[in-house]
Amino acid sequence: MTDSLKLEAKNRIDYLREQLAYHSKLYYEKDAPEISDYEYDMMFEELKRLEAEHPEFDDPASPTHKVGGRALEKFAPVPHKVRMGSLQDVFDYGEVEAFVDRCKKVLFEEGESEVYFTVEPKIDGLSVSLQYENGRFTVGATRGDGLTGENVTDNIATIMSIPETIEVEGELCVRGEVFMARKVFHALNREKEEKGEKLWANPRNAAAGSLRQLDSKITAERKLDIFVFNHQYGEIYVDGDTPLTHSESVSQLGALGFPVISIYGVVKSAEEIISLIEKLGELRPKLEYDIDGVVIKIDSLRQREIMGENTSTPKWAVAYKFPPEQKETVLRDITLQVGRTGVLTPTAELEPVKIAGSTVSRATLHNIDIIRERDIRIGDTVVLQKAGDIIPEIVASVPSKRDGSQVPYVFPEKCPSCGEALVFDDSPEDFEEGSGAVRCINAACPAQLERRLIHFASKGSMDIEGMGPKVITLLLESGLIASVADIYTLKKEDIAALPRMGELSAENLIKAIEGSKKRGGARLLFALGVRHTGESASEAVISRVGSVDALFEAPVERLLEIEDIGEVTARSITEFFALPETAEIIEKLKVAGVETASVGGATESTDKLSGLTFVLTGKFPTMSRDEATALVKANGGKVTGSVSKKTSIVVAGEDAGSKLTKANELGIKVISEEELLEMIGK
């Protein structure tokens, strides 16, 4: 192999590793994927193949050496007594046949005369283990990395179909998949939409996010469900029988009161397996829950022992993954959506088509390069793909169906909203916008303004309840607001006079606006929508510089000293604060009484926490860490940086890390921000 080919392979391997790590983080840790599982699997398979062809580029840190997710530290770790492995994926019938042949070869050589396989749906949810001691449910844990999971017992206990007690002596541990039924998912997403909140991409992410809530009351509202499909360890004796096969063990689990998968078959040949896969594929859209494939397992538990295991997958089972559903339709037009940072996203306007259970008439084209690379022309017949409930996308055009009337898409040179010249960016600094980003750099662009206002008022930002996208459009159209600062000069009478708004909604909106003034500097910085400056960067910056005002004076070097703040964010912030319009807006916000510094500073002092030493860790729902520190101190408490026996209380927020683990190990009391506020009578 020539050096240049080797280099090409190495580059591709590096690229795939980076992409997989990025998407895996979004999937497992943030529960917010940007690509379909199928795309992920395809990249994963390609990486595996390239690594096999080039063992010289092997790296123990490669995503191919890991099992699924990593245990997050916001929950206490649970070591799994029996490893929670995963399944080897297969993507075509040839691989299913190869699996069957492999099993038969090994088992026949060992003197077995026949092999039965169970074929059951692969539930698209979140893998968990349930531990019972003397018949009582004691611990529920996520899979994590297979060896250590997260303790989510309280959250799992909210699942109605899990038996609290079972008739089994001693220890029993079972494994299952937590999921959210489609109906529940759609209803909850509709509620989110009404509130202007970010929607879940699919039921699986909704389930994962719900299971990892620190507050189990929220989990309870999410109405999760579970199917138990594996017996991990411990004895199950129902009517005195020890199960000899998987199907027997599942029916015993069912008899004990666990919800089990009832649709499965037990067959002998690859042909029969494939026919069951096809049947399950037909059934898929009619099921109440999402399935993403079919699991094929050797039924006999003794034969499974003979087959054995690989490092993290058993040799006695495989998961056949369904390809995403694809349909052909006609691309009527391409429109452009202007985002709040000015990036234009081309959107395909399609002849409506029914796919994976819903009618689709729009699909994202991501960026200009994709239109070019896939040679997508207006009027083309295109292949639309939808995996689960992930946003549909166009995977290809069908050139053979062209009749000459199709026209290549010409990207406009001017912004469709404001008419200013667009900037074509071929070398974006980050992944976020992908390559081929096209941007409108006019800060006064109306479309950008609308998106910025929506972001400003949304939940993670200033959280102005009742000011969702529709209300913002109404306020803009009526000329009542033209910048985020104008939100704070709105009058009740003006709002009440708007169509579909009454006295009561106007009064509530004014109250919500008033309440939003106290969110503090970090939330305000995030709400301003500075490019490359997300929630955690805003937190980090404000906790160091003290207030939004201080950013007018902060040079790039100062921002670079802050942990987790890189060059791109630092420059973006300084550029934003160098704009005259930024100064004008901040001034107006301050005049209106919007808090630009730490909220903690404005706290009254008491001695309610005197004598107590606190450690604060993680992200809190309403305060920055600096604000919380100021609050504790103002109420007589002491705040230190590390957990030791001298620590009285650890206040843990979202994504709390090793400090929380240490607190749990030392048995130190852990409370939430809400409980801290309660302690000081707020």
Ligand code: IVH
């Ligand atoms: S059996 C040793 N059966 O799919 C693995 N898994 O990587 C035993 N899953 O996270 C798993 N439906 O949680 C099995 N009917 C089913 C399943 C199933 C979904 C999940 C499992 C695991 C993933 C496979």
